[in-house]
Amino acid sequence: MQNITLKVEGMSCNHCVNAVEGAVGKLGASAKVNLAGKSVAVEYDETKVSAAAIKEAIEDQGYDVVGE
Amino acid sequence: MQNITLKVEGMSCNHCVNAVEGAVGKLGASAKVNLAGKSVAVEYDETKVSAAAIKEAIEDQGYDVVGE
Numbered sequence: 001m002q003n004i005t006l007k008v009e010g011m012s013c014n015h016c017v018n019a020v021e022g023a024v025g026k027l028g029a030s031a032k033v034n035l036a037g038k039s040v041a042v043e044y045d046e047t048k049v050s051a052a053a054i055k056e057a058i059e060d061q062g063y064d065v066v067g068e
Numbered sequence: 069m070q071n072i073t074l075k076v077e078g079m080s081c082n083h084c085v086n087a088v089e090g091a092v093g094k095l096g097a098s099a100k101v102n103l104a105g106k107s108v109a110v111e112y113d114e115t116k117v118s119a120a121a122i123k124e125a126i127e128d129q130g131y132d133v134v135g136e
Contacts, residue, residue: 010081012080012081013078013080013081013083013084014130015081015083015084015087016081016083019083062082
């Protein structure tokens with residue numbers, strides 16, 4: 001398993017937490033949002049999903065992945 | 069039809085807009101959220117739903133109605 005922590009702008013409330021964690025979860029990865037820290041800790045199986053796909057899923061929810 | 073504008077704290081994003089407008093809509097009233105203005109303009113039929121019920125529906129979504 002691989003772990004990355006992404007810096008994500010625009011998450012403001014628990015709806016956002018659910019949107020991001022849900023979108024990453026659909027990829028078979030596990031995400032934990034830190035709202036105050038503007039970050040998303042992700043654990044994923046790099047043989048099944050790429051970090052790029054995870055970032056894209058978060059962007060697709062309307063947030064900006066600004067770094068790792 | 070009756071119109072009120074409520075001051076509501078805690079709405080931060082479009083998910084919040086949808087939550088509030090949806091909850092008020094379920095009562096048969098019509099709500100328009102102004103995120104930046106922290107307000108919700110509501111049009112409702114006072115013979116069918118009360119202002120108190122509308123405020124409660126918004127509070128039930130996790131927001132504070134702090135005034136009219």
